[in-house]
Amino acid sequence: MLREVTATRYITSLREGGSLPGLVEADDLGTYVMKFTGAGQGRKTLVAEVVCGELARRLGLRVPGLVAIGLDPVIGLGEPDQEVQELLKSSGGLNLGMDFLSRAIGFDSLAHRVSPEEAGKVVWFDALVNNVDRSWRNPNMLVRGGDLWLIDHGATMIWHHNWPGARASAAKPYDASDHALAPFGPDIRAAAEELGPRVTEELLADVVAAIPEEWLRDEPGFDSPDALRRAYAEPLLARAATVHERIRIQDRNQGRDQGRDQGRDQGRIQKGAS
Known part of the structure; x- marks a missing residue:
């Protein structure tokens, strides 16, 4: 399970994110980027953050540490922004916090x-x-001290928004043509050889065990939080073995060059026809 802390002060909203995360202080004297159950996709976004964050960490990728943050809505009574005040009021209970990476800057290729x-x-x-x-x-990456950190995993595992189609969705290919790291010639095969075998049933069971139980209750089609935890793990286990075979990367610059060439050819044809 995630370590639990209690929010003691709401500092400011971080409006770069569509879900309106906030910067908060907690009773352990830590500062966290907090994501709320009352925002956007609600608890599913937080579950995705936990699964991906904990899985990435276990695979040796840099991600901010995660905590579960207890929130008393009274903390928002003095907040002048009405939107933020409503968000805090609707997010009482357990929310998600990520370590605030001070002195980090946004990734620029x-x-x-x-x-x-x-x-x-x-x-x-x-x-x-x-x-x-x-x-x-x-x-959705930060750089601190020359190291790359991965953030914001709420828009992952789209199959958990439609569990009946989860198996089919998990089997789909992945187009990485627009990926921020596509220009760096990613060595997909080496990554698959190193990381794929590490995604085991035991590792995934450990990862999904970190999801707070209250975010898993009352999910339609599941009779217990543990059943839902297994549903999160199963597509990832099946996908890990062969996903590298379904990753597509097309050079964006090549596509633009082809478009320009086609435009010039079209212009020549039109000029010749006139």
């Missing part, structure tokens, strides 16, 4: 180089969890 080996591990991991939210438009 022009300023920070990534080796093919590291890029391959990140792309392989994102394919495993079907992360659709680490594109060059929105990298």
Whole structure:
């Protein structure tokens, strides 16, 4: 299970995220980026953050540490922003906190180089969890002390929004053409050889055990939180063995060049016809 702390002060909202995460202090004197059960997709987003964060950490990727944060809605009574106040009021109970990485900056592919080996591990991991939210438009990565950190995994494992279709969704290929690390020549095969065998039934059981039980209750189609935990683990176990075979990466610059060439050809044809 995640370590539990209690929020003692709401500092500010972080409006870069669509779910309106906030920066909070807790009773362990830590500072956390807090994501709320009352926001967006609610507890499913938090579950995805836990599964992906804990899995990434166990595979040797850098992710902020996670805690479960107890929130008393009274903490928002003095908040002047009405939207934030409503969010705090609707998120009483257990929420999710991520260690605040001070002095970290957003990843910029022009300023920070990534080796093919590291890029391959990140792309392989994102394919495993079907992360659709680490594109060059929105990298969801931070750099601190020259090290790459992965953040924001709420938009992963899309199959948990439609459990009857989970098996089919988990078997789909992964298009990494727009991935933020695609330009660095990710070594997918090496990543699969190193990380794939480590995604075992035992490891995944340990990962899903970290999900707080109250986020798993009353899910339609499941008679217990443990049954739902197994449902999270099964697609990942099945996907880990062969997902590298279904990763597609197309050079975006090549696509743009082809588009320009086609445009020039079209222009020549039209000019000749006139």
